[in-house]
Amino acid sequence: MQDEELNPGGANSFTPKQAFAAFRRHVHTMVPMGLLLLAAGIVIVSMMPNVYRASTTILVDPQKIPERYVASTITTDLNARLNTLTQQVLSASRLxxxxxxxDLYPKMRQKASREEVIDYMRSKTKIDIKAASEDQGLSSFSITYESENRDLVAKVTNQLAESFIAWNLNARELQAQGTKQFLSGELDEAKKSLEEQESALQAYRLQHAGATPDALTGNLQALSRLQAESQANEDAIGRLDQERILLTQTKSSDPRGMPLTERDRLVQERRRLEGDLSRLRQQFTDSYPDVITVKEQIKEINARLATMPESLAGISEPMDTNTKVRLALIEKELERRHQHKAGLQQQIQSFQGKVDSVPVLETRLAELTRNYEVSRQNYQSLLDKTLSAGMSEELEKKQQAERFTVLDAAKTPEKPVKPARAILFSVVIVAALLFPLGTVLVKELLSGAIRGEAELKEMLTPGIPVLGTIPPIQSKLDFRREWWLRVRTSLLLLLTCTALAIFLLKVRPVL
Structure with missing residues (x-):
């Protein structure tokens, strides 16, 4: 049969019967290969280190005392604070x-650097946050730690939980202390400012005592009283002047009156104008036009009187004793009334000045009062906040505020979480079965051997017949060799199974 007679386009077929025949031919190779893979896989999986996991749950216990009685100064978001605590607890120094x-990772510490060991432990530590609801926020969180040391995994987990609790208490207490110290400093500054404003307001009130807006009503009443008293005094002076004029103009011997001189007429006119001026001042200020006119008229009369000689009327004639006594009394009373008038005028001017200065003083007083009220309100607000911060600090010290509580402490695990040996053993068994079968199939497909008459016909050019087939010829040596291979395979299978059984009984891997 020539090569060019073969049909290169023919497809090689591999039937189940041919596959089974191939498996029978290579069974003595497949069994050792499968046993080797099975033994190696079982040994490797059994010798894999056990990884244990311990977990503890920490409950976020809310504040014991209602916030309407004592408000906490810790307003940081719990998730943000938890992230901060996580960074602190998982810091290089703490780990x-x-x-x-x-004495964790003794072998690793001999080979790896300190940073690598810390990073490895950090990768084995996990924190899971558990939220109760959207409104309630964080309710609890769990700390999980994995290690190959079964006896230490729970201990380390509890130490991490204790670190979280201790760091949380310390952070809250420090934050409460910092808030109180800050508010105390601000309170001292506010107190100092309040004292300065109070001193300035008190000094201003003392400087302008009796002239402040709150004394305006009293000043107006006093001014009205003084003006009424001044008017009464003016009336009394007028009556005394008239009586004196009458007495000086009356002769002791002649009952008839003498005519008034120019000087006496001017004196009477001055008295009348002074009475009008007093009445005008009761209603208007000195800048009122009528007041100014009356003052000018009085000034002119005084100037004219200064140029005239004293009146001699009534003096040429002798007066009786009673008239002289009465004139002396009138002069003394006029002198006293004029002195009283000067005093009243001075008091009226003083009170009038206080009343007139009220608008100017009111602006400055309002500014000082406003600054004082602002300082007082600021001081009172800071005082309330400082007292609240002090109670919050005591709340944190007595651990009555929000805190972390261990709900379930970590316990020593009974079984490892890794590796999953049951699954790995199944994979090893399946691989030990399939790998030899696949190897034999691939070898048969790549060998290029003709596996039957039908395959040969597919490969030949149509029209070329198959003359005959030669069956396999086995000699006694072939039978003996086949028998020996079966015995060797059986012994190898028995020894391998026995060795694996002894190994598993000794190692006792946890599934």
């Missing part, structure tokens, strides 16, 4: 302390 205390 290094736990590693040194429990």
């Amino acid at each position: 290094q302390e736990i590693i040194d205390r429990n």
Whole structure:
């Protein structure tokens, strides 16, 4: 049969019967290969280190005392604070302390650097946040730690939980202390400012005592009283002047009156104008036009009187004793009334000045009062906040505020979580069965051997017949060799199974 007579386009077929025949031919190779893979896989999976996991749950216990009685100064979001605590607890210094205390990873520390060991432990630590609801927010969180040391995994987990609780208490207490110290400093500044404003307001009130807006009503009443008293005094002076004029103009011997001189007429006119001026001042200020006119008229009369000689009327004639006594009394009373008038005018001017200065003083007083009220309100607000911060600090010290509580402490695990040996053993068994079968099939497909008459016909050019087939010829040596291979395979299978059974009984891997 020539090569060019073969049909290169023919497809090689591999039937189940041919596959079974191939498996029978290579069974003595497949069994050792499968046993080797099975033994190696079982040994590797059994020798894999056990990884244990311990977990503890920490409950976020809310504040014991209602917030309407004592408000906490810790307003930081719990998730943000938890992230901060996580960074603090999983910091290099804290993890290094736990590693040194429990002598963790002794072999790894001999080969790896300190940072690599810490990163490895950090990768084995996991924190899961559990939220109760959207409104309630964070309710609890769990800390999980994995390690190959079954006896230390729970201990390390509890130490991490204790670190979280201790750091949380310390952070809250420090934050409460910082808030109180800040508010105390601000309160001292506010108190100092309040005292300065109070001193300025008190000094201003003392400087302008009796002239402040709150004394305006009293000043107006006093001014009205003084003006009425001044008017009464003016009336009394007028009556005394008239009586004196009458007495000086009356002769002791002649009952008839003498005519008034120019000087006496001017004196009477001055008295009348002074009475009008007093009445006008009761209603108007000195800048009122009528008041100014009357003043000018009085000034002119005084100037004219100064140029005239004293009146001699009534003096040429002798007066009786009673008239002289009465004139002396009138002069004394006029002198006293004029002195009283001067005093009243001075008091009226003083009170009038106080009344007139009220608008100017009111602006400045309002500014000082406003600054004082602002300082007082600021001081009172800071005082309330400082007292609240002090109670909040005591709340944190007595651990009555929000805190972390261990709900379920970590316990020593009974079984490892890794590796999943049951699954791995199943994979090894399946691989030990399929790998030899696949190897034999691939070898048969790649060998290029003709496996039957039908396959040969597909490969030949149509029209070329198959003359005959030669069956396999086995000699006694072939039978003996086949028998020996079966015995060797059986012994190898028995020995392998026995060795694996002894190994598994000795190692006792946890599934």
